[in-house]
Amino acid sequence: MQVSKYNASGNDFVIFQAIDNAKFAASNRSELAVRLCDRFSGVGADGMIIIKQSNNQCDFAWEFYNSDGSIAAMCGNGSRAAALYAYKNQICDAVCTFETGAGIIGATIAKDHVEVALSEPKKLSEPFTQMGLEWNFYNTGVPHLVSFVDDLDKFDLEICKTMRQQYNANVNYAKFDGQRLLVRTFERGVENETNACGTGMAASFFTGFERFGLNDKIEVMPRSGEILNLRFDGETIHFGGKVSHIFDTAIY
Numbered sequence: 001m002q003v004s005k006y007n008a009s010g011n012d013f014v015i016f017q018a019i020d021n022a023k024f025a026a027s028n029r030s031e032l033a034v035r036l037c038d039r040f041s042g043v044g045a046d047g048m049i050i051i052k053q054s055n056n057q058c059d060f061a062w063e064f065y066n067s068d069g070s071i072a073a074m075c076g077n078g079s080r081a082a083a084l085y086a087y088k089n090q091i092c093d094a095v096c097t098f099e100t101g102a103g104i105i106g107a108t109i110a111k112d113h114v115e116v117a118l119s120e121p122k123k124l125s126e127p128f129t130q131m132g133l134e135w136n137f138y139n140t141g142v143p144h145l146v147s148f149v150d151d152l153d154k155f156d157l158e159i160c161k162t163m164r165q166q167y168n169a170n171v172n173y174a175k176f177d178g179q180r181l182l183v184r185t186f187e188r189g190v191e192n193e194t195n196a197c198g199t200g201m202a203a204s205f206f207t208g209f210e211r212f213g214l215n216d217k218i219e220v221m222p223r224s225g226e227i228l229n230l231r232f233d234g235e236t237i238h239f240g241g242k243v244s245h246i247f248d249t250a251i252y
Helices: 027-039 076-088 157-167 197-213
Strands: 002-008 011-017 047-052 062-068 095-100 101-112 115-117 120-130 133-139 141-150 171-177 179-186 192-194 217-221 230-232 237-250
Touching: 002 076, 011 076, 027 047, 027 062, 047 076, 062 076, 076 095, 076 101, 076 115, 076 197, 076 237, 095 179, 133 157, 133 197, 141 197, 157 171, 157 179, 157 192, 157 217, 171 197, 179 197, 197 217, 197 230
Parallel strands: 011 047, 062 095, 141 171, 179 217
Antiparallel strands: 002 011, 002 237, 047 062, 095 101, 101 115, 115 237, 120 133, 133 141, 171 179, 179 192, 217 230, 230 237
């Protein structure tokens, strides 16, 4: 089986196509994700993406698996990597749409820059205080808790683990430094801090926009240090940045 590795703002993904997917039994896909994503005995990745035939009028569909084998409806950086993979493998044109568990995602590819239009953000609760922090709760494809802090070094893995388990959500700390929005994310499925999380950056951006008067177009920097561009058109969050094709390899 031929697989490819892609990186999007510090998140890495193993991607392969199964347009004729009968040979990939669904019951084995979670196991395969755990094996391929292992950084010692596998390819090493934050997630596994399977490109499939669309049942609608989209260019393709996907299945997304976290490194622990769990299925996720959406992954922002993964969606950008999937779009570039599909374009490079002549599955879609430079402007395309594809099906995810969170709905249909649109993508625009310009060389190694990919912008996706995420699903409409949804507020899951009013702001609340817990464990000494104020939290905002949004779904930007998957659920995210966001807390704006004055010091990102306050990022606390134990607090993140507690909040993640109680709310079954990803956990984000965010800070606006006057120019850029800085974000650190604890991702469910990885169960640790990751270098970047696209839907986490989107949730943090939307929290800043709705609650703290941030501009509707802003640069966002995750832990990886790569700069992403996010904008809100009144309905949809658009999320763009560089994607890298790392390598292709055969897996037996």
